[in-house]
Amino acid sequence: MAEKFKVRMRELDPSERVNSFEEVALGYTKEEAIAEAKRCLQCKHKPCVSGCPVGIDIPGFIKALREDDIEKSTRILKDANNLPAICGRVCPQEKQCELACVVGKIPGSEPVAIGRLERFVADQNISLETAVKPSVNKRVAVIGAGPAGLTAAADLAKEGFSVTVFEAFHTAGGVLVYGIPEFRLPKEIVAKEVEFVKSLGVEFRFNQIIGRTIPFEEIKNEYDAVFIGIGAGAPRFMGIPGSNHNNIFSSSEYLTRTNLMKAYLFPLYDTPVKIKDRVAVIGAGNVTMDAARTVKRLGAKEVHVVYRRSEEEMPARIEEYHHAVEEGIIFHWLTLPVEYIGDINNNVTGMKCVKMTLGEPDDSGRRRPIQIEGSEFVMEVDMVIEAIGQTPNAILKAGFPAVRLNKWGSIDADEASGRVDEGIYAGGDIVTGSATVIEAMGAGKRSARAIKSYLLRKG
Amino acid sequence: MYAVLSKKRIAPDTYDIWLSHPDIYRYAKPGQFLIIRIDEFGERIPLTIASAEKDRVRVIVKAVGKSTYKLCAMNEGESVSDIVGPLGNPSEIEKLGTVCVVGGGVGIAPLFPVARALKAAGNEVIGILGAANKDHLIMVDEFRPFLDRLYLSTDDGSAGIKGTVTNPLKEVIADYSPVTIWAIGPMVMMKFVSLLASQNDIPCWVSLNPIMVDGTGMCGACRAEVGGEMKFACVHGPEFDGRLVNWDELIKRQYQYREEERVALEKYVRELGEKDG
Numbered sequence: 264m265a266e267k268f269k270v271r272m273r274e275l276d277p278s279e280r281v282n283s284f285e286e287v288a289l290g291y292t293k294e295e296a297i298a299e300a301k302r303c304l305q306c307k308h309k310p311c312v313s314g315c316p317v318g319i320d321i322p323g324f325i326k327a328l329r330e331d332d333i334e335k336s337t338r339i340l341k342d343a344n345n346l347p348a349i350c351g352r353v354c355p356q357e358k359q360c361e362l363a364c365v366v367g368k369i370p371g372s373e374p375v376a377i378g379r380l381e382r383f384v385a386d387q388n389i390s391l392e393t394a395v396k397p398s399v400n401k402r403v404a405v406i407g408a409g410p411a412g413l414t415a416a417a418d419l420a421k422e423g424f425s426v427t428v429f430e431a432f433h434t435a436g437g438v439l440v441y442g443i444p445e446f447r448l449p450k451e452i453v454a455k456e457v458e459f460v461k462s463l464g465v466e467f468r469f470n471q472i473i474g475r476t477i478p479f480e481e482i483k484n485e486y487d488a489v490f491i492g493i494g495a496g497a498p499r500f501m502g503i504p505g506s507n508h509n510n511i512f513s514s515s516e517y518l519t520r521t522n523l524m525k526a527y528l529f530p531l532y533d534t535p536v537k538i539k540d541r542v543a544v545i546g547a548g549n550v551t552m553d554a555a556r557t558v559k560r561l562g563a564k565e566v567h568v569v570y571r572r573s574e575e576e577m578p579a580r581i582e583e584y585h586h587a588v589e590e591g592i593i594f595h596w597l598t599l600p601v602e603y604i605g606d607i608n609n610n611v612t613g614m615k616c617v618k619m620t621l622g623e624p625d626d627s628g629r630r631r632p633i634q635i636e637g638s639e640f641v642m643e644v645d646m647v648i649e650a651i652g653q654t655p656n657a658i659l660k661a662g663f664p665a666v667r668l669n670k671w672g673s674i675d676a677d678e679a680s681g682r683v684d685e686g687i688y689a690g691g692d693i694v695t696g697s698a699t700v701i702e703a704m705g706a707g708k709r710s711a712r713a714i715k716s717y718l719l720r721k722g
Numbered sequence: 723m724y725a726v727l728s729k730k731r732i733a734p735d736t737y738d739i740w741l742s743h744p745d746i747y748r749y750a751k752p753g754q755f756l757i758i759r760i761d762e763f764g765e766r767i768p769l770t771i772a773s774a775e776k777d778r779v780r781v782i783v784k785a786v787g788k789s790t791y792k793l794c795a796m797n798e799g800e801s802v803s804d805i806v807g808p809l810g811n812p813s814e815i816e817k818l819g820t821v822c823v824v825g826g827g828v829g830i831a832p833l834f835p836v837a838r839a840l841k842a843a844g845n846e847v848i849g850i851l852g853a854a855n856k857d858h859l860i861m862v863d864e865f866r867p868f869l870d871r872l873y874l875s876t877d878d879g880s881a882g883i884k885g886t887v888t889n890p891l892k893e894v895i896a897d898y899s900p901v902t903i904w905a906i907g908p909m910v911m912m913k914f915v916s917l918l919a920s921q922n923d924i925p926c927w928v929s930l931n932p933i934m935v936d937g938t939g940m941c942g943a944c945r946a947e948v949g950g951e952m953k954f955a956c957v958h959g960p961e962f963d964g965r966l967v968n969w970d971e972l973i974k975r976q977y978q979y980r981e982e983e984r985v986a987l988e989k990y991v992r993e994l995g996e997k998d999g
Contacts, residue, residue, distance in 0.1 A: 431938055433759060433804045441940075470806040472938055476749065498942045500952060507947055507971050509978045516941035524765060524935070530989050533789055534765040534935075535982030609974040657939045657957040661811075 267369075269376040270299040277589040281559055284445040284527055287586060288352070296383040300329040303375045306365050311377060314363035316705030317350075317414075319343040321360055321377055328384055337388040340381060345417035346410065346456045346704065348389055349439060351382025352448050354701045355580050389455045395463055396423035401718045404429065404486040406473045409437020410700045411492030411691030413460050414707030415714070420463035422715050429471040429482070432523065435460075437494055439700065441523040442515070444553050446560070447583075450522075474662015483665065487721070488686045488714045491666070491674060492707060495692035496656025500649055501545065505603030508611040510537055514546070514554040514650035521557050539646035540564045543614060545600060546650035547577040548697075552584060554648045555592045566592050567644070571599040571619050576629045595642075597621070597632065604641065613641045652697050659693070671696065680713035681706055688714055723801040727778055729794075733858045735785045736828055737794045740778050746807050747774040752815060752835035753929065753961055756781070756807025757937045758793065764803070765789050768934045768956075770832030770906075771808060779807070782831030782860065788986040809937050810960045813904070813927065815839045820846040822900035823869075824887050824915055826907025827853050830860050832929055833906045840904075841868040848898060849873065850890045852907070856881035871898075888914050895922050902927065905964060909973050916964030928964035930955040932975060946972045 273289040274280075280287055291299065303325045311321040320339050327336035340347045356378035361367060367374025401424050405416045408430035416426045434440055436453045461467065473479055473493075483489055498513030500506055517536065520526040526536035542563045544555040547570035559566045568587070570577065573596045577584060588594070602615040618638035621630035655672040666683055669675040673696055674689040676682060681690040690706030692698055727740040746756065755770045756779065767789050769781040785794040796802070813836050821840055825833035830851050841847045849869040853859045855878045866872065873890035874882025883889050887907070894900060895918070903926040905915040912928040919926030932944040932955050939957035946953055947968035953959065 431806070432936070470804050472806065472809070475809055475938075476807060477745070478749070497939050497954075497957075500942065500945075502952065506952065507945060507968075507975065509975055513942040516935055516943045519935055519941050525763075529982070530986050532763045532765075533986060535979050535986065537978070537982075608977075609971060657954070 266298075266302055267372045269302075269373045269379070270295045272376070272379055277591075280446065281590050284560060286449050287446050290386060291379055291383045293383075296380055297329060297331065299376050300325045300380055302366055303329070304365055310363040310365060311360040311375075314360040315343075316359065316701045317344050317708050319381075324384060325375070325377075325380060328380060333384060333387050334391065336384045337391050338393075340384055341391065341393055341459075344704070345414055345460060347381050347385035348452045348456055349410075349448060350701055350704070351378050351380075351385055352452070353443060354378055355699055357581065359701070386452075389452070390459060390462075392462060393421065393459075395421055398425065399423040399718070401425065401487045402427070402485070403488045403490065403714060403718075404482045405490045405492065406482070407431075407437060407492040407494060407691070408435035408457075408467065409492055409494050409691060409703065410439065411703040411707040412437070412490065413457065414704040415490045415492060415690070415711045416465045417460045417463055418708055418711035419714060420460070420465045422711075424715070424718070426464070427466045427468060427486070429473050429477070430467060430469050431472045433469050434523075435467055435469075441519045442550065442553070444518065444522055444557050445527070446556070447553065472658065472662075474658050479663045479665065483687070487718055488688065490681070490707070490710050490714065491663070491683070491687070491689040491693060492691040492703070493656065493659070493693050495653035495697050496659070497654045498649070499652045499654050501600065501651060503600060503602050505605055505611070508603050508605040508609050510539060510611050510646040511603060512537070512646075512648050514544075514550045514648050515653065517554055517648050518550070518557065521561070527557075527561060536561065537646060538562045541567070541644045542646045542648065543567045543569050543600070543642065543644040544648045544650055545569050546652070547572070547579055548650065548652070549579050549583055551650040552579045552587045552592075554650045556587055556590055558646075558648065559590055559592060563646070567595055567642070568592055569595045569598050569600060569614075569616070569642070571597065571632045572629060573597055573621060599632065599634065600642075600647075601639075603647065611645065611647055613643045614647065616640055616642050653692070655693060679709065681710035682713060686717065723803060724805045725801045726796050726798055728798060729796065732782070732860050733853075735794070736858070736860060737783050737785075738772075738780070739783060739793070739796075740780050741802065741805065742777060743774075743779045743805055743807075744777060746771070746779045746805070747776055750774040750779070750808040751812030752839040753813030753832075754808035754810050755832075755937070755960060756805055756809060757934075758802050759804040760789065760792055760796075760802045762803065764792070766935060766937065767793065768809075768931065768937055770929065770931075772831045772834055779805070782828060784828040787983045788990040791987065791990060806937065810956060811958075813839065813961055815843050817844040819901045820848065820898050822848045822850065822891065822894050822898070822903045824850045824891060824903060824905040824907070825852070826887055826905075826911040827858060828860070829907030829911070829929075833904065834861055834864060836904050836906075837865060838868045846870045848894050848900060850875065850887050850894065852876065852882075852887035852911070854878065886914070887911060888918055891915060891918055895924070900924060904928075909969065909976060912964055913969035913973070916967065916969070920965040926964040927961045928967065929960045930962060930967070930972070931960065932972060933978065946975075
């Protein structure tokens with residue numbers, strides 16, 4: 264009988280990590296990885312694979328690992344997933360492959376730690392070269408170097424297409440570099456996986472905002488096909504009175520300053536970020552946890568997460584929530600801010616909040632939060648980060664006139680292929696709204712497949 | 723990498739810089755801006771495009787903080803790592819009749835392409851250029867060919883009319899009834915020009931330059947209340963009708979990083995001193 268529980272992954276101690284941006288989860292040693300790999304039952308029907316948005320041959324890579332053939336294991340991973348070291352760290356495996364794992368169905372057993380094994384294998388051979396098919400005389404433009412774009416670009420390059428990625432920032436990775444903090448996903452790992460994509464022959468053009476710095480029409484005319492993976496873009500604000508007071512930030516701003524612009528190293532790096540004593544972070548998703556843990560590391564004395572629903576409806580990964588709790592983040596459930604209060608200089612000094620209760624389920628299937636009358640109170644804070652999601656970027660409408668949008672302002676693309684129009688494909692958050700890294704990668708993969716057959720058909 | 727092609731001091735702490743860029747000139751229109759990141763450590767600095775020609779782009783920079791000091795200290799042949807642009811929406815240039823353009827301090831530079839385009843569109847263009855004193859009045863001769871009338875003002879009276887730009891503006895409104903005003907300069911100046919425009923019921927475009935990070939609509943740092951709504955200067959602007967802007971709020975937002983800016987500048991100056999010493 265196999266071990267009931269996953270081999271534990273070592274972590275930095277909470278007391279140590281709250282002052283540091285070092286990666287929290289330390290990964291397996293080889294012995295630990297092989298021991299964990301041995302828990303896999305090597306099921307013939309592979310239910311775990313159907314739980315993976317990019318369809319990794321999970322039993323296959325685990326088998327190779329078990330046999331200590333790490334190169335083979337890496338090749339199996341990279342065959343389906345161009346960015347496995349990233350996915351091994353940020354995928355919600357508990358809702359995907361590991362949810363389907365047969366071991367996890369045994370009463371009292373945990374599923375195989377597929378994510379941790381993926382991370383271990385990927386880290387060993389991060390720069391492993393991969394063969395590329397003979398070149399095909401077709402050019403593909405990929406707009407956005409985030410998870411969706413990098414995946415589409417790498418898959419198309421492997422097929423021999425000539426691929427150019429246009430990226431708005433000075434570096435590749437999208438949300439992997441501006442959004443997800445260093446302590447959860449070291450930027451060095453992202454850089455190495457991007458190097459792998461480059462090694463396939465993908466060309467990167469940075470500082471290009473298609474629709475602004477180059478018209479979309481020009482890209483469309485110059486390339487045989489275009490993949491749009493520009494992300495969800497614009498921050499959502501609650502829009503309550505006082506939203507423009509000082510020291511109120513979107514999570515996108517706070518995290519972009521800290522991660523992409525490296526404000527956690529200010530003044531070595533020039534971009535500053537605000538650090539205050541009592542900080543409220545609004546929301547309860549993964550980005551909320553990232554923002555809360557970031558501001559705590561930067562030196563906030565108290566960090567309060569404020570969410571209008573209850574712990575049960577929290578969208579964040581349970582692991583991230585636990586990390587946040589361990590690090591001393593304070594949670595306020597069923598609480599909704601309704602107004603910001605400021606001083607004479609417009610610096611925020613507090614939030615007027617109301618308490619909520621849960622009613623009948625709403626469209627999302629979660630119980631609808633309802634205000635409790637007369638429950639108003641003021642929470643004293645000197646900084647607020649709103650982490651309540653994103654909407655499509657304003658450039659989209661003006662800059663991509665040929666692209667059809669749906670009623671949410673996202674790109675209206677075919678679900679299976681990402682097809683928008685002849686030769687135009689889209690995927691990731693710009694189609695689905697805020698989702699996960701791996702879902703965006705899955706979309707990039709499906710579009711790459713569709714683009715390949717479109718271009719070969721077109722001849 | 724984008725090379726500094728030329729650099730000229732045109733006023734105290736103010737430099738006229740041409741940088742190499744392969745394609746900004748193909749798309750840049752009056753009113754748009756770019757973002758420069760000097761090096762690996764640099765922040766993203768939004769600057770209005772003063773002009774753009776084949777393979778080069780021009781910015782006028784006043785050294786006020788560490789990043790602008792660093793940029794102004796660069797010499798011909800040195801390079802910046804990143805330039806992104808053009809960004810923002812172009813000015814709405816059309817033939818309107820008599821218009822008035824008002825520039826204050828280093829804001830005179832971004833006003834220049836607007837004035838030139840307004841003239842080219844067939845308008846009668848009245849210019850008011852103001853600064854603290856005559857040394858800070860920049861680009862006056864460059865403006866002349868595109869202006870039908872020119873008023874100068876300085877706070878100390880060392881050139882033109884003594885006082886702020888609103889003094890000549892009152893005259894212009896009374897004498898020539900401009901149908902639209904453009905005002906670019908310090909926020910306080912834009913606030914008072916907008917107030918005057920509002921009192922006289924004249925549309926007044928201002929170019930907002932709030933604190934920005936990405937400049938692509940991603941972060942909301944540059945948000946301002948305009949007409950009761952939350953707008954992002956980078957993607958909804960940078961030009962807005964100044965009569966609708968909540969100036970007092972925006973001016974307070976502008977001071978948010980004052981302390982951090984001081985720390986960064988002091989460290990920079992100290993390091994420069996150590997290098998020289």
